[in-house]
Amino acid sequence: MSHVIFRRGRDLVITLLLVGTLMFFVVHLLPGNPAIAMLGSYATEDQVRQLTHALGLDQPLLSQYGLWLGHVVKGNLGDSIGFQQPVTTVLAEHLGPTALLAVASTVISLVVSVPLAAYTAARPGSWWTRVLTPLSVFGIAVPNFWLALVLIIVFGVALRVLPIAGYVSPLTDLPSAVSHLILPVVVLVAGQAALFVRTLRESMLGELLALYPRTARAKGASERVVILGQLLPNALIPLLTVVGTSLGTLLGGIVIVENVFVIPGFGALLFQAINSRDYPLVEGITLAIALGYVLINLVVDLLYTAIDPRVRIR
């Protein structure tokens, strides 16, 4: 196990180094300049030059890279140019809303999708299955910004039962936090749950072709025991992969949903950082997202072994 952890740790460092380096040069190659963002579009060339110098952005790119890398190795991601705060502080402030949204929507999606997938796999000809199958296609196909605007108009503007935008931390006001989260979570669940249902259903249908369900039934096992006790665990691995990827993507920033619902998460932050050419912040966000992806993949790998002992991490 220690060997696995060491190798994964090594891979993590290499991944972060590659991603960080690539992103450093990509953002610096973009036209634009943080000084222009800070001074505004009516700033003169002299003013831009003066501030660029004051910010140290007129140094050769390689020496800027060396400086940045030296700091990153020590765990210092630098200061955000726009926020005037350490990048780590900015990231910590924006991680909470995104993590809450991502985890809440993933958990709810799982809670909704597992029974639905089990039901539709067990009863492919039933009325509910005929309704749910195209509905899951709709859930995947519908653009989330459209669904968000429809929900805002119905529940926020017409019925006025839910706030249309904003974020409240659950630590400060739980009921208000829940009311602010309902619409964005519903938007995310619509797409995610539909994907989970389809993935799990396909996987379960595949398992149904195997011999062991027939053997179980022949031994007198109830249909519920066959479906929930034997088929479902074996069919979970593909779902786990999809859940891991989906969660990683959500943690990486739910740009549209966060912008529409005015949630100060990673997506909105990344959008803002790129627009203002806040180099240290873009690099910090990218590293954080890469770290999140790698860690989630590690957890998914470990869960594989827990679900199916035949799987071994090498």
Add this chain to the structure above:
Amino acid sequence: MTGSPRRRSPGARPVNHHRLVGALLVGLVALVAGCGTPPQEDTTQRLTAAIPGDPVSLDWGLNTDALTIDIAQNIFEPLFAADRTWQPKPMLADGYTLTEGNTVYTIPIRRDVTFHNGQPMGAADVVASLNRWFTISGQAQLIKSALRGVQQLDPYTVQVRFDRPQRSFIPDLASLVQPCIVLPAAIAEAAGAKPLTDAQIIGTGPYQLERFVHGQYVDLRRFPGYRSRTEDWGGLNGRKVARIPQLRFRVVTDSTVRLNGLSTGQWQYAQSLDSDFYDLITGNTELTGLPERSSLIEFLLINSGAGPFRSLAARQGLNQLLDKRALAEATLGPAKLWEPLTGQFAFPDDAAMYSTAGMDTYRAHDPAQASQLLSSAGVGPNSPIRILTTHTYQNYYQMAVVVQSELRSIGISAQLQVYDFPTMVSKLSSDPGSWDLSMTSFAGEIMAPTQVLFLTPKWPGGYRSAAMDAAIAQYEASADDAAAKAAIDRIQAVVWQEVPDIGIGKQVKLDAVTHQVRDYQNFVGQGFWNAYLAPARTAD
């Protein structure tokens, strides 16, 4: 997909799925009902304004963007500031005297002013703020070469000496963009050319910064130590009373959400709404649309420093080609939200700067003569015009398409180069050889020709002209208002003759407020002093 066994094992009890689904639905309804109407705070105590973006900085002295100006005018005050007719009037100054051949400004300052940190304002603070202004302000750079020095005469008087008369000095101190805001001396000296940090946002205005959560909101609260002027000057000056205890400027990037939040009472002010919403707002009795009285002039930016439009004939030909009114109609939204422009660099209500001298040149629209002029300058089908534009502001893109079409109508090829806005701005200044035409907006209410950015050196486009330099020098040397007005007429005539840029129209930004907001002065940006909030109406 293959079929799957549907056999139920003997004795298995059927699951009541309908009951399960019903329970889930009841749970969801209960959850929504439990949340009920979003909690409403006492809406007479805090005004929330939804703004379309995050101000990068609140440093009004340095940052030139509207978002900064909109918020910071509640926090900072300049030495001089515009009144409602766009005339500079003393704000923190107590007037000024001009001596020694109009080269020495002696400026007494008010004695009752306190900074937000509790420190009284004195001449040392004003000297430090003036020194910073001469370092960072674009307008100040234009007159800095004539500056001999800034000094404190006594604890409440400062003196600024020039080598030669500089009529634009006082108007430039009061400029809407990069005015001379007064800071505590220690802060002004520490900040220098860098933007003020949030901790350095210490002004003298009716509101002080409470919290700036970047990317989310800016909270201001009433400054209890504020001492107002008593004059009813309006604009950015005169009597100011912070009647609303707290202001929140909340970043809401989506225009639809800004409107929806206004409709539901989540905020009371929404800035920069889509012009398509105009009818929706005017049809809603709870809302009032506020076409901003002071707004921007949309300009076609011409690269006079490189490429085909270095030629005066080419620029004059372009002016003859473009039907400015049609261009405005096609790009500036509903008729109620733009006004045709007669080409001035100032609006008619800005009497000191407005001029119609030589207007016929601007109005001329003759594609045949345009074709001749452009052809004589070597502009034709084999020399494509490069139009730099952006999708970030849709009207810029539409303007580019219309200009491309008009050029093609006389056989001149034109290519669009479309980028995001930061890239476009960067290319305008850092890559002047890469474009021929572009788009920009300028404030139409100015107080001196130094504030007309395209006339200033180093503005993208590289316009240089001996005739213009002479006209501006005439303005700077003018001893009285009549002489200054004559110089303005001359400058305007040169603009139309030499076509550094082409004004298209005044585009009015559409803001909206709920019925709660009263006595709001719709001037420029969101100066919320003197406004108050009436209680919200109860829902039916």
